[in-house]
Amino acid sequence: MIQIYNTFTKNKEEFRPINPPNVNMYVCGPTVYDFFHIGNSRTFIMTDIIRRYLEFAGYKVKYVMNITDVDDKIIGKSIEEKKSFKDVGVKYANYFLEDIKKLKIKEADVYPRPTEHMDSIINLIKELESKGFAYNVKGNVFYNVLKFKGYGKLSGKIIEDLESGARIEINEEKKNPLDFSLWKKAKDGEPYWESPWGKGRPGWHVECSAMSCLHLGNTFDIHAGGNDLIFPHHENEIAQSEAANGQHFVNYWMHFGFLNINNEKMSKSLGNFFTARDILKKYSAEAIRLFFSQAHYAGPLNFSEDLLFGAQKGLEKLNNLKRKIENELDSGTIDGVIPKLDFDKFKTAFSEAMDDNFNSPQAVAVIFDFIRDVNKLISETTKINSSFYTSVKNFLEITAGNVLGIIDFTKNKENDMATKEKELIELLIKLRQEAKAKKNYTLSDKIRDELKELGIVLEDTKDKTVYNIIN
């Protein structure tokens, strides 16, 4: 039984999808005016892990992530880059898709974009207007928050308190300072679409209401995003969707903690960010994913290169075992003893951890416990039946591989190297062994050291020398 912490009820609840085994899930994606930073990728990676775990648990997930391609920042960028806003959106959306692929994030079923859903958006606003939740002031359409009696129910905010907060922009056109834009009238030179209210473009929140309901239904299972979206974005989505459709919007709201730098939120405006693209030049997707997996998704997490480096070191332990398994399996079927290992115990522990509100740090701990036990058995056992390695591989493949995405069995030296290269390495290993047999350690060490500089690491085991390719 999976339990999910629901922001809406502030409680951990049993997960009951509306239509099992189907699960409909919507995640707020990027606004494509720039590269996204490593803090943004925390949400993308953790929702990916949640999606993968739901699939592991037998659910059939329909996963929708919007790509916002109409927005003030995009317009700003288009002026800066002297390009059309459309080109800017396409350019950064493509970078986004490239980068999340590099982060080993599974593709969404749909990446809806407002520019492709203008009819749905306009219809939603029309519906709100006809039901009296929206009003038009000279081509600007606003949502009237006082009309929606549940306003504030997600974020726990009270309209009166918000008003007294006095940090809300003053806009004379609004009836209430908290009212927000559904449709923005186009200024000269700005991109626009024709609508019943004249030329303009949609406000930010309305696209998510329109596109999520279109692709997932008026009521769907999971809606996720960063903590900063709780208010006003998700609050407004609820107000729009429920007012327009007259139906409950979302069953489980999930929100993610920020990635901090020196205990401060990483953000574009503070300038304390690293793009995911740059981090990926130095660290593998697996290392980044392990780093995020080692902290619970809901809490804050500090980022530094040292911490990421630590995760990468931890990954080596996993990868060393992976190489060991591959080397053993490559050398053909071997008879021998099958060490006793309670695989089911580990599988259960892994599932229990993830069932409990996706406790990935606990799940990672289970995997490391497993690795330790396996390594211990390997070092204690003289001749191991290859079926044992197959079982180990299977366990790692489904947990660390399919769910967490911190190991990739499809990526190995076999794929990366030509036959001739392999033969050359084998030849050097043979020469080194001959040197060793003659106790010519100067030469044997020279071979090993120089290969290491090329990224080929030799390791002497009991009966043979194996090589591993680093990077």
Place this chain on the structure above:
RNA sequence: GGCGCUGUGGCCAAGUGGUUUAAGGCGAAGCUCUGCAAAAGCUUUAUUCGUCGGUUCGAAUCCGACCGGCGCCUCCA
């Protein structure tokens, strides 16, 4: 001011009433194995969970007070 999150070993981080005198990762020290390495294993590294009180047979876990850090309330994952 309102709402929410958070304070656990050198660092990161699970655990939220007894099976925990606290998991896992990084780092550090020693040992085993090795020609030397590497990898791996073993041992050591928090009688203690921000502080002070309280509840309880029993608390890191519940309650209260206090101290500290962060976020949202304005675009933001």
